[in-house]
Amino acid sequence: MVMSSAIVALFLSDFLLLQQRFSAPPIQELTGQEAGVLQATVQYADIKTVVRGSTRIPVMELALTAGCTAPVRVHSIGLRRVGLGYNSDIAAMYIERGTQRVSGARGIDNRDGSVVLHVRDVVVPACGTETLTILADFAEDAAVSGQHRFVLHDQDPIQSTADTVHVRTVNEPLPLQTASSSVRGTLTVTPLSLLQRVQYGSAQTVARIRLExxxxxxxxxxxIRFTNQGSAQGNDLQNFSIVTAQDGRISAITPAMDGSSVYMRMSPPLVLEGGANRMLILQADVHVGRSKTLAFTVEESGDVFSRVRRGRD
Incomplete structure (x- = not known):
């Protein structure tokens, strides 16, 4: 799997800085008695230029607020790419909630530029709000000076259990233009087999990868975000960390999975020079037996949170 590093005019030092791309819009409070009401407040990012091969580019933020009568489960969000560019310039689009990816990554295969992202495990509580961020990965061979705008689909873009969905837009989308500079270097993630069976107990190795x-x-x-494609979830495993043979633990400790995924923050950030590689080991305290299965992997290119500095400076 080839991972391209996210490049924007201002580098993101950490995923949490993603929120600084958006100013928090006021959310209209919903107090109506109609069951299953959902209001979506849409705000587009103000990024204007990206480099070919960039990943994790935020293009839209959705603040979803449910009425006070019933919670609302979100099923899918329909988007459309418009502008003087090619659909194939977009390698993938996906949705995140905080540090959790809540959709698969999909390219834009339809000629009209439309794509439907199916949402998993997002339920907006009654009288509550959930904020989702839509991100795009750009292809390494994207056309130079191509322009792309991402908007909600014209017809019923948000599919949910709500009887009524109101959409309010805070600002107009700006065209993202692919810069003419050369493609950035890439990160390659290679999964490695486990050297022994995972046992019940502390500090068990549950995944090994090589990052180059x-x-x-x-x-x-x-x-780095790992996803378990097995059946173990939540507190079945605890106290995750990333270690290396040379340096020991190189990440913060994550107490438990968020659903089926675990977000591992490097501490300090891991620096890889061009041509270098590191073997990373994901460890956790395992509290389940053979009734639950483990298969941790880095599923998508956007699951590696990184930035690039050109050359050796």
Whole structure:
């Protein structure tokens, strides 16, 4: 799997800085008695230029507020790409809630630029709000100077259990233009087999990967998100950490999974020079037996949170 590093005019030092791309819009309070009312407040990011091969580019934020009568489960969000560019310039689009990815990554295959992202495990509580961020990965061979705007689909873009969905837009989307500079170096993630069976107990190795940087760029990795494709979830495993044979623990400790995924923040950020590679080991305290299965992997390119510095400076 080839991972391209996210490049924007202002580098993101950590995933949490993503929220600074948006100013928090006022959310109209819903107090009506109609069951299953959902209000979506849409705010578009103000990023204007991206480099070919960039990943994790935030294009839209949705603040979803449910009425006070009933919670609302979100099923899917329909989007459309418009502008003087090619649909194939967009390698993938996906949705995140905080540090959790709540949709699969999908390219734009339809000729009209539309794509439907199916949402998993997002329920807006009654009288509550959930904020979702929609991100895009750009292809390494994206057309130079291509322009792209991402908007909600014209017809019923948000599918949910709500009887009524109101959509309010805070600002107009700006066209994202792919810059003419060369493609950035990439990160390659190679899954490695476990050397022994996972046992019940502390500090068990549950995944091994090799992370390799290509090109001459310096990659700074702030976090990696692993997803368990097995049946174990939540508190079945606890106290996750990333270790290396040379340096021991190189991440903060994450107490438990968020659903089926675990977000690992590097502490300090991991620096990989062009051509270098590191073997990373994910460990956790295992509190389940053979009735639950484990298969941790880095599913998508956007699951590696990184930035790039050109050259050796």
């Amino acid at each position: 940087a290509t090109g001459n760029d310096r990659h700074i990795v702030s976090a």
